[in-house]
Amino acid sequence: MTNNQIEQKANEVLAAYLKKGGSHKIFAEIMQDEGIKYREVLSENQNFAGALTKGNSGQVYVMVNKSIENAGRKNFTIAHELGHYFLGHQLKTNYFFCLDSQISEESIATNDIEHEANYFASCFLMPEDKVRKAFFSMLKNSRKAKIKDFLHVKNDYTFSIWCGIRGDLMKRYGVSEAALRYRLKQLGLARFNF
Numbered sequence: 001m002t003n004n005q006i007e008q009k010a011n012e013v014l015a016a017y018l019k020k021g022g023s024h025k026i027f028a029e030i031m032q033d034e035g036i037k038y039r040e041v042l043s044e045n046q047n048f049a050g051a052l053t054k055g056n057s058g059q060v061y062v063m064v065n066k067s068i069e070n071a072g073r074k075n076f077t078i079a080h081e082l083g084h085y086f087l088g089h090q091l092k093t094n095y096f097f098c099l100d101s102q103i104s105e106e107s108i109a110t111n112d113i114e115h116e117a118n119y120f121a122s123c124f125l126m127p128e129d130k131v132r133k134a135f136f137s138m139l140k141n142s143r144k145a146k147i148k149d150f151l152h153v154k155n156d157y158t159f160s161i162w163c164g165i166r167g168d169l170m171k172r173y174g175v176s177e178a179a180l181r182y183r184l185k186q187l188g189l190a191r192f193n194f
């Protein structure tokens with residue numbers, strides 16, 4: 001699947017569900033409508049991050065390791081598992097167990113399937129239109145208002161601009177800084193050298 005096809009799929013799912021606010025706020029609603037059950041599970045395997053599984057009865061579960069404390073990481077894991085679901089990956093096998101190393105907020109993955117689920121999670125949590133709009137409006141309101149459409153973050157005053165806006169964006173979209181930086185780079189809105 002190409003990146004464009006994956007992005008389109010993420011947008012289709014969002015268009016059907018999205019209200020005001022971050023996509024992470026509607027996980028429960030999406031799963032309920034799709035008949036998916038959500039479970040946070042304790043695992044002895046510390047590398048276990050999340051899974052999309054199908055029980056014998058056909059019940060689909062999204063499972064997430066209970067020990068993930070970082071909210072952004074947990075949201076990314078849930079969105080990644082929903083990526084497997086909406087991209088139809090569950091048709092190939094009955095379950096996916098995703099290791100911590102496979103769920104990469106910077107879209108680095110060991111194989112195509114995991115890469116697709118990561119890219120879906122990125123598009124899903126940070127829809128292009130919304131991120132672009134929020135980013136531009138925050139740049140406009142920053143002290144150095146001359147920077148309007150692209151932020152090259154270096155070890156100078158641009159770093160303080162970044163510090164001034166990253167927290168708001170992370171909170172709004174329920175993501176970690178790594179995930180946010182990856183998406184901004186990928187959308188051509190920012191570059192990071194520090």
Ligand SMILES: [Zn+2]
Nearest residue numbers: 096098114117
């Ligand atoms: Zn996965």
